[in-house]
Amino acid sequence: MQTSRQLKRAGEDRQKENSEFQVTVADQRATQKLLAGALNILKGFYDKAALVQISQHQEPAGPPPPPGFKTYTKSGQSGGVMEMINQIIADAKAMEEEALKSEEEAQVAYETFVTETNASIDAATKESITCAENQAKAESQKVETEMSRDGVMSELEALASENADLHKSCDYTLKNFDLRQEARQSEMEALKQALSILSGASFGAFLQSVKI
Numbered sequence: 001m002q003t004s005r006q007l008k009r010a011g012e013d014r015q016k017e018n019s020e021f022q023v024t025v026a027d028q029r030a031t032q033k034l035l036a037g038a039l040n041i042l043k044g045f046y047d048k049a050a051l052v053q054i055s056q057h058q059e060p061a062g063p064p065p066p067p068g069f070k071t072y073t074k075s076g077q078s079g080g081v082m083e084m085i086n087q088i089i090a091d092a093k094a095m096e097e098e099a100l101k102s103e104e105e106a107q108v109a110y111e112t113f114v115t116e117t118n119a120s121i122d123a124a125t126k127e128s129i130t131c132a133e134n135q136a137k138a139e140s141q142k143v144e145t146e147m148s149r150d151g152v153m154s155e156l157e158a159l160a161s162e163n164a165d166l167h168k169s170c171d172y173t174l175k176n177f178d179l180r181q182e183a184r185q186s187e188m189e190a191l192k193q194a195l196s197i198l199s200g201a202s203f204g205a206f207l208q209s210v211k212i
Contacts, residue, residue, distance in 0.1 A: 003124070007117045021103040028096040035089045042082055138179045 003117055005120055007114065007121075010110060010113055010117075013107065017106055018103065021099055021106075024099045026098055028099070029093040031092040032089050032096075035085050036091070039082060039085045046082075091095070177210070
């Protein structure tokens with residue numbers, strides 16, 4: 001799924017960004033620590049030199065210094081070097097704070113993305129499950145409908161066969177009805193004659209009844 005791949009890629013990018021953040025902060029803190037140590041050494045050196053100069057001014061005046069000898073004075077460059085070191089320390093501190101801020105913002109953005117993406121994945125998963133359930137239900141209903149249709153078709157075919165059989169029987173009965181009626185009538189007349197003879201009727205009467 002595309003969303004899952006995006007989530008995985010975002011996690012990899014976040015891990016890479018965090019590793020770079022760790023290196024940056026470690027470097028800036030190391031720089032601050034190193035320069036702070038150097039600054040303390042320079043400060044101690046210049047403070048000691050100043051004390052020596054003050055001590056020399058407080059001693060009783062001695063013979064004047066030889067020609068060309070300059071009295072010690074605090075170098076103007078000392079302040080410039082220390083100010084430069086302080087500025088580098090301040091820059092390193094500012095860079096560390098900026099890295100911390102960026103890391104916090106990146107982490108918040110990543111967590112928001114993960115939350116929204118997981119919610120999207122959950123919604124898509126639920127929708128997929130619902131679609132699958134609806135499809136299964138539709139398939140089940142389709143099978144039931146087909147089975148019901150097949151049952152109806154079977155009943156219709158049976159009724160059609162029974163109807164055809166009835167038609168054949170009815171057609172045969174109608175077709176042979178007159179012949180069967182004539183044969184039945186002849187049989188009844190013959191029976192009547194037989195009964196008349198058996199009951200003692202005269203042969204003449206019998207012949208008369210036959211003529212009739």
